[in-house]
Amino acid sequence: MKKTLLSCLTAAALLAAAATQAESPAALDLPQIGEPADNALSPSEEKALGGRVVAQLYGANYMLEDPELKDYISTLGWRLASASQTKPPNLTFFMIRDPRINAFALPGGYIGVNAGLMLAASNESEVAGVLGHELAHVTQRHIARTQEDTQAATVATWLAVIAAIIAGSADPDVVVGALSVGQAMNYQRQVNYTRAHELEADRIGIQTMARAGFDPAGMSGFFSKLEQQTRLYGSGLPEILRTHPLTTNRIAEARSRAAEMPRVSLKESIEFGLMQARARVLSAERPSEAMDHYSNELAAGHDTPTNRYGLALALSVQGQADSAAGVLAPLLEKYPRHVTLNLLQARILALQQKNDAALAVLSRTTQLYPRYAPALLEYADTLMAAGKPAEARQLLITREQTLGTQLETYNLLAQAARELDNLPEASYQTGVYLFLRGDAGNAIAQLDAGLRLPDLTPQERARLAAKRQEVRDTLPENWRPPREQRDRM
Known part of the structure; x- marks a missing residue:
């Protein structure tokens, strides 16, 4: 690619x-x-x-x-x-x-x-x-x-x-x-x-x-x-x-x-190393590459937060939840309130099918860091996985100001709406998600699908139509949906 x-x-x-x-x-x-x-x-x-x-x-x-x-x-x-x-x-x-x-x-x-x-x-x-x-x-x-x-x-x-x-x-x-x-x-x-x-x-x-x-x-x-x-x-x-x-x-x-320039004396936090490890694991062609890298580093005696977190994250991506939990445990003991470590702990617990424990970690973490958008998104995603779409939706809409224009917010809202069988809302949120990603054509297709749904309330129809017009205004005047373009050929 x-x-x-x-x-x-x-x-x-x-x-x-x-x-x-x-x-x-x-x-x-x-x-x-x-x-x-x-x-x-x-x-x-x-x-x-x-x-x-x-x-x-x-x-x-x-x-x-x-x-x-x-x-x-x-x-x-x-x-x-x-x-x-x-x-x-x-x-x-x-x-x-x-x-x-x-x-x-x-x-x-x-x-x-x-x-x-x-x-x-x-x-x-x-x-x-x-x-x-x-x-x-x-x-x-x-x-x-x-x-x-x-x-x-x-x-x-x-x-x-x-x-x-x-x-x-x-x-x-x-x-x-x-x-x-x-x-x-x-x-x-x-x-x-x-x-x-x-x-x-x-x-x-x-x-x-x-x-x-x-x-x-x-x-x-x-x-x-x-x-x-x-x-x-x-x-x-x-x-x-x-x-x-x-x-x-x-x-x-x-x-x-x-x-x-004036000399600057900086005390490096562990944050940079954790994000560096995250970048390595999530950008690797194969997760096993990152797992091998951090396993070798730890085996060589380089037991740093970067290497330990990197191995735990790579193991979790590979689905090896129990091994990931064991690797992460010493870091959590040393830094029990660190948001990045707590989010990985919650992800590992969810992989172990310990949903209640994962949600408890995320509830505590979002209370400690109420304006940290990644924690709110992880909480909502875990609520969805635990079969609680209504709670996930409530969390997202009540924290809208904190989440701002995070794309994943709209994707999660669309998923929650589908789980709740609210198809007009699902079409609207999917349209917003695609539009913010720059895919105006498919955004309009989603909004049109919503407008074709039976039994729309006047408020639902007006909301979908207004968003459709907003998206349509960003496209050239003679733009046509792909289906219409095919029909005209």
Whole structure:
């Protein structure tokens, strides 16, 4: 799947953009070189552009949809954003199921981090250094500024460029080809401009890191690690270096800027290590790979929270609940109130068919951490598995403000509604879930299915129709459902 993602993303991007161009030419009538960034690519166009790429990532099953990892990356990102001197747009952080070292910023405030980057980092400040760099790309609007500095790029071009970058193509000709779709571009000028952006993102990112309380040396430390890996593997560059060119001068500048900042003495918590282990287990091609890795680490005498949690999680994913419980027990004894450890304990208890014990752990955990969305989602999911959909639904709707726009909320609400035989509600929540994932077409199909249900109340019909109109307004005017398109052929 990963080998074919580039072609799938690029082809889908170009087809979608070509269709948009045919349907609404005015939408692609972008200004020429030299106009302000807002005119070259407006904030609303940036948001739409990034959203379309994110939808492709969901569609390709490339997202690592884990609430705990998403919350961790988002918390780091927003901590940096709160320290930024330039107010960012509404940001969305997510993790990609890819072992390669990479991170990227999409138009519209979307920031993605590969699982491989978490595995390569030695501490939280190194991850924060990469996030701070990507956040600077967003706040400085480098994509819009790049378009302003090149030749009238269309939305089709930028969708193709971003798709190529995300896929981390090892073939630079693919990226060059994407850049030149529908127009002649000077690639060298593009690369030089990107290097200027990289230096600016480094400078601003380090300043933001320091203000947010991270060790500013984290960025240069991660750069040095990448340089060492490049030397070890020769032409096998880490993916992040294909889109973020690294030079000796850039490393030296980052190190020098960090030295100018006040020294930061950080006491590392176990949180980074637990999330690193989670990324390894959940992104592994085979769960047994992670299980072998952590078994070997513990056997070698490296009995750290990271290794013990990683093995317990890998065993639970493999369905070996009793072994997982035994491995996790010493950690729970040492850190009895840690939310991540309690959530894994509850998952293991549920696997052991000890539903009442699992629900008791989750009830206690959500009382200790009432605003931690992953705990609420795990509680609702376990209630569903225990045959208590009404309680799961009540939990989700009463904690709506805390859960915000967590996608899994709508998926769980849809499941609960189906279990309760409330089909209008199930259609509505499934439609919302698909729409937020960028799948507007199938969202409309779900809402239409709900509107065709017999015996709808006026309130149910109005609610479904209003959501359908909201979704429909995001699609081109001449869009037709797939079934209608087939009928017209």
